[in-house]
Amino acid sequence: MIRDRYPKADILAQRGHWDDATREVVLDRVQNVPRFRFFLSHEQATLVALCDRVIPQAHRRADRRVPLAPWIDQSCAQDKLEGFRFDNMPSLADAWRQGLAGLDQTARALHGADFCELDGGRQDGVLRAVRDGSPPGEVWQTLPAKRWWTYIALRQIAGVYYAHPYAWDEIGFGGPAYPRGYFALNHGAPEPWEPREAGGER
Amino acid sequence: MRLHVHLSSDWILDTEMREYRPSEAVDFCIVGTGAGGGVLAQRLARYGFSVVALEAGQWHDSERDMVSDEAGSARLYWNDLRITGGADPLELGANNSGKGVGGSTVHYAAFCPRFHPSDFRVKTLDGVAADWPIAYEEIEPYYAQMEREYPVSGPARYPWGKPHGYPYAPLEAGTAGQMLIKGCERLGIPVVAGGPVAIPAGRYGKRPHCIMRGFCLLGCKVGAKSSIHVSHIPDAIAHGAEIRTGSMAFEVPTDEAGRASGVRYFRTLANGRVLEQFQRAKAVIVAGYAIETPRLLLNSKSGPFPDGLGNSSGMVGKHLMAQAGPVVWGRFAEPIRQYKAPPACACSEAFYETDPRNDFVRGYALQTVAPLPIAMAHLLIDETGCFGEELIEKMQDYNHYAAIGVLGEILPDPRNRVTIHPSAKDQFGLPVPYVQFNLFENDKRMMAAGIARARAVLSAAGATETHFVPRYAHLVGTCRMGFTPQDSVVDRWCRSWDVPNLLICDGSVLVTQGSSNPALTISALAARTADWLRRAVPAGELTTRPRVETPVPAAEPASAVPTNGTAPTPTEARR
Numbered sequence: 176m177i178r179d180r181y182p183k184a185d186i187l188a189q190r191g192h193w194d195d196a197t198r199e200v201v202l203d204r205v206q207n208v209p210r211f212r213f214f215l216s217h218e219q220a221t222l223v224a225l226c227d228r229v230i231p232q233a234h235r236r237a238d239r240r241v242p243l244a245p246w247i248d249q250s251c252a253q254d255k256l257e258g259f260r261f262d263n264m265p266s267l268a269d270a271w272r273q274g275l276a277g278l279d280q281t282a283r284a285l286h287g288a289d290f291c292e293l294d295g296g297r298q299d300g301v302l303r304a305v306r307d308g309s310p311p312g313e314v315w316q317t318l319p320a321k322r323w324w325t326y327i328a329l330r331q332i333a334g335v336y337y338a339h340p341y342a343w344d345e346i347g348f349g350g351p352a353y354p355r356g357y358f359a360l361n362h363g364a365p366e367p368w369e370p371r372e373a374g375g376e377r
Numbered sequence: 378m379r380l381h382v383h384l385s386s387d388w389i390l391d392t393e394m395r396e397y398r399p400s401e402a403v404d405f406c407i408v409g410t411g412a413g414g415g416v417l418a419q420r421l422a423r424y425g426f427s428v429v430a431l432e433a434g435q436w437h438d439s440e441r442d443m444v445s446d447e448a449g450s451a452r453l454y455w456n457d458l459r460i461t462g463g464a465d466p467l468e469l470g471a472n473n474s475g476k477g478v479g480g481s482t483v484h485y486a487a488f489c490p491r492f493h494p495s496d497f498r499v500k501t502l503d504g505v506a507a508d509w510p511i512a513y514e515e516i517e518p519y520y521a522q523m524e525r526e527y528p529v530s531g532p533a534r535y536p537w538g539k540p541h542g543y544p545y546a547p548l549e550a551g552t553a554g555q556m557l558i559k560g561c562e563r564l565g566i567p568v569v570a571g572g573p574v575a576i577p578a579g580r581y582g583k584r585p586h587c588i589m590r591g592f593c594l595l596g597c598k599v600g601a602k603s604s605i606h607v608s609h610i611p612d613a614i615a616h617g618a619e620i621r622t623g624s625m626a627f628e629v630p631t632d633e634a635g636r637a638s639g640v641r642y643f644r645t646l647a648n649g650r651v652l653e654q655f656q657r658a659k660a661v662i663v664a665g666y667a668i669e670t671p672r673l674l675l676n677s678k679s680g681p682f683p684d685g686l687g688n689s690s691g692m693v694g695k696h697l698m699a700q701a702g703p704v705v706w707g708r709f710a711e712p713i714r715q716y717k718a719p720p721a722c723a724c725s726e727a728f729y730e731t732d733p734r735n736d737f738v739r740g741y742a743l744q745t746v747a748p749l750p751i752a753m754a755h756l757l758i759d760e761t762g763c764f765g766e767e768l769i770e771k772m773q774d775y776n777h778y779a780a781i782g783v784l785g786e787i788l789p790d791p792r793n794r795v796t797i798h799p800s801a802k803d804q805f806g807l808p809v810p811y812v813q814f815n816l817f818e819n820d821k822r823m824m825a826a827g828i829a830r831a832r833a834v835l836s837a838a839g840a841t842e843t844h845f846v847p848r849y850a851h852l853v854g855t856c857r858m859g860f861t862p863q864d865s866v867v868d869r870w871c872r873s874w875d876v877p878n879l880l881i882c883d884g885s886v887l888v889t890q891g892s893s894n895p896a897l898t899i900s901a902l903a904a905r906t907a908d909w910l911r912r913a914v915p916a917g918e919l920t921t922r923p924r925v926e927t928p929v930p931a932a933e934p935a936s937a938v939p940t941n942g943t944a945p946t947p948t949e950a951r952r
Contacts, residue, residue, distance in 0.1 A: 177766055180773045194598065196441055200449035229764045258454055258470015260801075262462035262811070299765065306762040324762055333754040333768065338448035346775040348716060348750050351445030353598045354386060356588025363552045363712030363776065372712065372776065 177234045184344035184370035192368075193351045201340060201351070208242045213252040213268065214275075217289075221275045222247060224291040228298050229332045239341050246335040247271065263319055267327070273314050274323045280312030281305065347372055380614070383440040384607050385600020388583035395617045399639075399656045403427040404914070406640045406658035408626045408673065411480020412899040413883035414664030415605035415613070416523075420907030422616035426914070429656055430613070431624040431642055433669075434477030437606065443596035447751045450595040453477065453484045459668065460798045463813035467699055469668070472594070473852050478620055479606030480666065482896055483596050486721040487575040487603065488744055489529045489897040491520045493538035495730055496891040499788075503731050503738040505819070506788050509888045510860050510869040513539060519901035524573075527603035528581065529897065531572025537726035547571020548578045548587060551718030554745040556709070556779040558723050560838030561743070568725040568743075575603035575896075576719055589718045591747065602719075605900070624654075627807050629661050629677045629686050629879065637661040637686070637879045643805050651805070660878040660910075660919055664903070667697060667852040670885045671795045672810045674856070687856075687873040687881070692866050694795040694855050698890050699814060701785030701824045702850035704746060704756055705831035706778045707840025713779045720747035728830060729786075729892050737819045741785035741827035742892040743834065748780060759846045781835060783827035784850070786892045787820045795855050814849075851895050853884035861925050868923040870913070871906045878919045882906050 187205070190198050211219055226243040251268040264270055281301050282290040290301060304310040305328075308321040336342050343350050349357065349369045359366050382390045397403050404426035407414045418430040437443055437453065444450060455474035461467055475481030494513035499506040517539070523529070524544055531543030548571050550558065561568035571578075576593075580586050587601040600607055610620060623645040632638045639657040646652065663670050671694035675685035685693055724744040731738045748756060750772070757763060757771050798811035816824075824847065832843040859865020862874035871886050873879040882903050884895050913919060 177769055178773075193445065194440065197444040197446055197449075200444050200446050204448070230769065231765055256456045256458055256470075257451075258456045258474060259459045259461045259468060259812075261466055262460050302764065306764075321762075325759060329758040329762065329764060329768075330755050333758055334448065334751050337750040337754045337772070338446070342772075343750065345769070346750060346772050347714075348775060349714070351592075352590045352717075353445050353588070353592070356590055357551075357717040358589065360549060360551045360589060360718050361555070363709075363714045365712075365714070 180373055181344060181347040181370040182373055184347060186343050186348070186350045187340045189350065189368060192355050194353050197351045197353065204338060205340060209245045209249040211245060211248045213248045218272065218275050219244065219248070220291040221278055221289070224298060225275070225278065225328065226332055228295065228302060229329060230336045241336055241339045241341050243332055243335050247331055250331070261322060264322060270318065270323060270327045273318050274327055277310070277312050277314030277318060277320070277323075278305070280314055281310040284311035344370065382436045383438045384611065385439055385584050386598065387585065388600060390611055392614060394614050394619060396619050397427065397429050399654050402639070402657040402659055403429050404658070405660050405662055406431065406656050407662045407664055408640060409480060409664035409666065409669070409883060410478050410605065410610065410620060411475060411664065411666060411883065412482050412605055412896040413903045414662070415479060415609045416900045416903040417662055417664065417882055417907050418618045418620070419609040419613035419616070420904055421910065422613050422618035424907065424911045428613070428618040429658070430618060430620050431626050431640060431656070432478050432620060432622045433625040435622050436478045437483055437596055439596070439598045439600055443598045445590065445592045445595070445598065447595065447749050450484075453596055455669070457803045458801060458809050460801055460809060460811045461814070462811065463793070464815040467812060467814045467849055469812060472850055473699070474666070474668070478610055478622060479604045482604040483606060484594050485604070485894070485896060486593055486746070487719070488721045488724065488894040489524070489527060489573050489575045490724070490726070490742075490893040491538055491541070492891045492893050492898050493729060496889050496893070499739065499889045505738055506889050507857070507859070507864070510858055516898070516901050516905060519904045520897065522904055523897055523900045527575045527608050527897070527900075528577055529573050529575045529603070530577050531574065532569045535569060535573065536567060537729060543573055546578050548574060548576050548719065548722060549589070550722040550745075551589070551591070551715070551747075552713045553715035553747050553779040554718065554722035556707070556713065556838040557743065557745050557781055557834060560834035560836070561725055563837040564834060566725055566834065567727045568723060570723045574719065574721045576601055587719065591716045591718055591720070592749070593719045593721065594749070625805060626665070626673055627676060627805065629663070629673065631679060631681065631686065631876065635681055635876065637876055660880065662880040662882055664881070664883040666883050667855045667885045668795050668810050668812060670881060670883055671855040672797065675797050676808060682875070687866055687875045687879055689875045690863055690866060692857065695791045696789035696854045696857055697793040697795055697812065697814065697852060698787050698789050698854040698887070699849035700851040700890055700892070701741065701783065701787050701820065701827070702848040703783045703824055703828050703845050704748065704780055704848050705783060705828055705835065705843060705845040706756065706780035707835030707838070707843040708774055709777050709779060709840055712776050714776050715747040715779055716749055720745060726892065728827070735826060737822035737826065739786040739788065739823065740892060741783050741823055743827070743831055744782045744784055746780050746782035750775060753778065756846050760844055779835065779838070779840070781831040783824070783831050784892050784894065785823050785827050786890060788817070789854050789857070789889065790815070790817060851884070851890065853887040853890050853895055856881045856885040857888050858886045859888070869926070870909045871902065872923050874923055877922045880906065
């Protein structure tokens with residue numbers, strides 16, 4: 176059970192203290208969630224199911240859940256480059272498409288149903304098989320499973336999540352501090368405006 | 378043209394910049410505006426030469442383009458397609474590249490140590506790698522210049538390498554940085570607080586003081602950090618240099634005499650149109666860093682230069698060195714809040730030199746690092762592939778982590794190299810770099826020792842558990858300087874052995890890399906080369922190819938020799 180470690184955190188309430196460019200970029204992320212353009216409907220269902228297992232958000236209030244899959248869809252639609260491609264991996268968009276198909280192949284081999292139809296426990300089993308590097312499924316004969324898991328699936332989904340101010344609240348991150356700066360530098364102390372950790376912090 | 382760029386919160390570079398016609402043969406066309414190219418442009422313009430510097434990216438206006446946000450900062454990096462491979466493939470982009478005026482100094486952490494005297498003689502001392510054709514003493518005065526010009530703050534006495542002091546006082550450390558200091562002190566490991574870091578502790582000219590915002594790696598919005606677009610480029614422009622942005626160099630053509638005649642490049646206009654242009658120049662300096670520099674030379678093939686320009690030795694692209702940069706983090710019971718204050722604030726070079734008690738040669742440094750949330754999540758993911766509640770709960774400890782970066786010396790090896798990929802093309806249709814990288818035994822042993830040491834330091838500081846993930850930083854070495862046209866790409870002045878008016882002046886000329894962040898050394902080499910050009914151009918030296926000189930072994934003051942009891946293995950006398 177995930178505890179709420181910073182129950183009073185609301186970093187977005189500090190946005191009046193941020194500079195214009197930063198505020199624009201963060202609010203755009205919060206307010207303007209893209210629509211699916213790249214993945215087909217079954218792929219969308221697989222991706223949403225995957226995101227739910229990587230970053231479970233059932234414990235959060237419905238209006239405080241962070242949309243993840245639409246941002247992955249957007250990077251694929253733009254075929255966004257991140258400075259490199261492994262010589263044994265396809266492009267970002269192809270890697271996503273193949274990997275999602277691979278999750279279904281592994282799910283069918285292990286449990287006889289598509290990934291999105293399995294319960295959470297079985298989905299986790301599929302993901303652990305991918306993480307361990309040799310899951311059943313034709314896709315994984317050419318797509319390196321471990322590398323897909325770390326670089327494509329986990330890093331990207333977590334990258335979307337921890338870019339969001341609601342995730343910053345969950346970990347007690349003070350966030351943008353320009354132009355006002357940080358002043359409490361010793362003993363890991365919070366600024367007067369920063370969230371305190373539940374259960375015994377100054 | 379009129380420039381209007383925020384360099385800091387209250388400094389607008391609002392000035393007329395001289396522009397040259399591409400058909401006009403300028404004295405120097407420089408490719409790249411980072412730690413090497415930026416300093417060269419500034420020096421050469423001051424010395425009265427006409428200078429055009431081509432920059433593939435754009436200006437980073439500190440108010441408009443820089444944000445306090447990890448996910449929103451991709452424009453700082455070189456994100457064009459590159460293919461990576463080998464047994465230990467490097468991730469490219471983000472932390473080891475830069476695009477835009479100032480290059481990667483825009484988003485570096487700003488650790489600016491000097492190399493040690495031993496770095497220039499690794500072959501002589503340890504029988505591995507190669508010696509530089511220059512000694513520490515030849516670059517030393519330029520280190521001192523750069524430490525004043527960046528400027529670099531640090532302790533009044535810095536005990537490692539050739540001991541020296543810093544001209545500007547140290548910056549305060551945050552709690553995370555204090556953990557490195559505390560752990561080292563408890564273990565009796567010498568450590569320094571407050572530098573060497575290119576962030577002055579107070580106001581500096583038009584630059585405000587640091588506000589401890591902690592987003593150094595995403596560009597300094599404040600303008601306190603010394604990046605080349607703040608420290609040197611404005612002066613270059615004031616002295617008549619043109620910084621031509623949106624200009625992606627793709628070929629250095631030669632004339633019938635085998636001399637570089639200028640640089641061909643794609644210029645992307647504000648309206649998105651892409652023009653192919655040719656800037657004529659009397660001399661060309663390539664300063665595009667360790668991947669783009671060899672790529673440009675290898676893509677500049679012609680009849681007289683069938684293997685690429687300046688590549689008669691076959692050495693262009695070889696000896697790529699990444700610096701080992703494993704991140705080691707510990708969990709502390711008390712809060713740390715590592716995101717406050719500049720990540721670069723304390724270090725130890727106590728394990729930098731070869732120690733005969735080790736099972737490896739050369740060494741590593743320990744430096745403070747402070748991953749922001751996405752970077753921290755990526756570390757946790759890379760460590761175990763964890764997900765779900767486990768990942769979320771580990772991330773909820775974010776404010777209880779303090780981290781140390783192990784910065785270790787990976788030795789040069791010709792199998793680590795940049796070539797041109799046979800089929801992949803970038804957005805301009807240009808063949809892209811193929812980067813192959815492998816760790817070898819000495820590298821692995823050094824990294825293991827560095828990781829163990831960092832874990833011990835964090836434990837001594839009070840960490841209840843420690844973790845690590847391998848990482849790499851700083852790419853150098855792909856056009857090394859050397860003694861002869863056979864053993865290297867450039868001579869002691871960074872000039873091509875093959876093409877008399879072609880120079881290469883960036884991290885790619887480094888022969889070894891020590892355990893020092895390379896920016897200061899790259900800038901110092903650039904300043905030194907500029908001083909040589911100031912004499913060499915009027916003397917007509919750029920009309921003939923470099924001669925092989927018999928290098929005079931440098932005098933070695935006692936203080937420059939490591940005192941760790943290493944028995945030097947004189948495997949090869951200096952030629």
